[in-house]
Amino acid sequence: MKGAILAVGNELVEGRVLNRTSFLAARTLLLNGYETAEIVTIPDDHELIERYLNDFLKRYQFLIISGGLGPTTDDITNEAVAKALGRPLVRHEDMVARIKARERAQGLSHNPLRLKMAELPQGAELLTYDHAIAGYYLRANDKLIFCLPGVPEEFELLLESRVIPLLKKLLPTDKYFLSRVFKVFGLREADINLALECLLHKENIKIGFYPALPEIHISLLVWDSSFDTAQALFMEVSAKIEKTLGQNIFGHDEDVLESVVGKLLNAKGETLAVAESCTGGLIASRLTRIPGSSAYFERGVVTYSNQAKIEILGVPEEAINRHGAVSKPVALAMAEGVRKLSGTTYGIGVTGIAGPTGGSAQKPVGTVWIGFSCPEDTVAQCFLFPGERHLVQDYAASTALDWLRRYLTYGTLVPSYQFPCKS
The missing domain is CATH 3.40.980.10 (MoaB/Mog-like domain)
Known part of the structure; x- marks a missing residue:
């Protein structure tokens, strides 16, 4: 019809x-x-x-x-x-x-x-x-x-x-349609396509790939004249997609990263604080868009200047002088500093060069260090994100949220992503 x-x-x-x-x-x-x-x-x-x-x-x-x-x-x-x-x-x-x-x-x-x-x-x-x-x-x-x-x-x-x-x-229809959107973070579109190649040419199945940078959305549509047959096929294909893409799927349909993270924190009774530099409060803004976020989000601080990092988070001045504000020691100190300052279960620190100026041969525009502090340890990774300023910020904020999601769901302390990671 x-x-x-x-x-x-x-x-x-x-x-x-x-x-x-x-x-x-x-x-x-x-x-x-x-x-x-x-x-x-x-x-x-x-x-x-x-x-x-x-x-x-x-x-x-x-x-x-x-x-x-x-x-x-x-x-x-x-x-x-x-x-x-x-x-x-x-x-x-x-x-x-x-x-x-x-x-x-x-x-x-x-x-x-x-x-x-x-x-x-x-x-x-x-x-x-x-x-x-x-x-x-x-x-x-x-x-x-x-x-x-x-x-x-x-x-x-x-x-x-x-x-x-x-x-x-x-105009009654003679078909039953079932659909789902799989939301993926950390993989490239072409690689997702290749991984799901075996599903792309089957009858009564349509799979689409849609960049919603920094995420990739995969749409699945299944249909048949019999509801039971359509449902069985839908469940079979959905299970294959879930198994193939694994930890990289963060949600479905209307899910957003910040709501997924919020549900996980809420379910565990745990809390989060974030310290942001190059993202300028974007992570905190996304977290607080979700109703009820006060139950798990304690605070967010924007420490844009070096002095703010030193005074508010206790970042050692020597670390900034020796390694620069965009560095592993500073990201580690930011994540651990905000966690100790707020008394939360987790702390995230983000410092980077969003551009369009400020980059160098050693630290080009898009270089972002993210620190993650939890009861187990405090670790940091360096990323090189693509795009203009707003996209670098989006990538950094989403990576920080997804990192926490993977830890809460799978216990992954240092996750692996397909976009350039320098550490």
């Missing part, structure tokens, strides 16, 4: 707004057994809307259109859809009443432009029961057209609560 997605809006093609609605639609459709054959983004243009609508209806069973349903003069989707189908626009009095009720509830003066949202193609059926959100669907012979607002939150609400149930009722 295949369909298409048509995203409408000048702001989308001009790059001013990210097209989140197409992403939401494609992902939700797939998880419910519906394939998206095409996704097209076009401006607010009558001719283009009509052309794509008529073309898609010839080739697919359903079409989802997002955007252009609002009250302003550049919202032209309703008129274009009506013209393409050869139908007149009809005022929905129920929608008129909802719009006026919302104006009163919000203390707004009446604006006749808002009533434009109630002028819908003949045969349109509203997707909301009592809300003034624009959104409707149409039948065109044996095909379905869904017109949804371009606001992602409103789009997602109608997609999940009304569009998917209607599709399942009116």
Whole structure:
């Protein structure tokens, strides 16, 4: 059962707004057994809307259109859809009443432009029961057209609560799809591809590789007309991926490194403190994005200057003078210093050269020392991360978090990574 997605809006093609609605639609459709054959983004243009609508209806069973349903003069989707189908626009009095009720509830003066949202193609059926959100669907012979607002939150609400149930009722699918995203850190994309080569050409399996630097995401999609068969195949392939990539998989689907680390710390009743230089508080920021992080994250200090490293963390001035701020002795002292200062189970120290200036032949831009202090020992590694300043910082922060994850999960004191490691 295949369909298409048509995203409408000048702001989308001009790059001013990210097209989140197409992403939401494609992902939700797939998880419910519906394939998206095409996704097209076009401006607010009558001719283009009509052309794509008529073309898609010839080739697919359903079409989802997002955007252009609002009250302003550049919202032209309703008129274009009506013209393409050869139908007149009809005022929905129920929608008129909802719009006026919302104006009163919000203390707004009446604006006749808002009533434009109630002028819908003949045969349109509203997707909301009592809300003034624009959104409707149409039948065109044996095909379905869904017109949804371009606001992602409103789009997602109608997609999940009304569009998917209607599709399942009116265009039931004959396939079951199961999917999972494996999130990997510490391996290169091409090497992951080679390691999973034996799975890439099997029937009813699709595996994709997507750089989300500094991570690599692997998507697995399995399908069959029998749910039991699809599930058995899904479990078999998932197990092979897990075994092949091992410790390098840090999570799945919506997992992020900082939440994975947080759950592990919370489960063990252990705590963490971090001392950052070149990452400028990025690790602490990521950790504290997670609700409940105060249970395991005690503090983060940004010791950007040499003096701050000496005064706050107790880094020996001699170590900085002899080896430089970006060095093993300093990384060790930072990790151990912040752990002792805060009384936590673990301490992490990060010092490096994020660039674009400050590098040398001995310590080029991207050189980062990470120190890790735990009850067992305090150790440090030197890395040479690629990219511009922000990517070096991302790599450093993710490596520090992943290092802790591997220790908490596997007891790995000094992990091995594929990106250049100089120690």
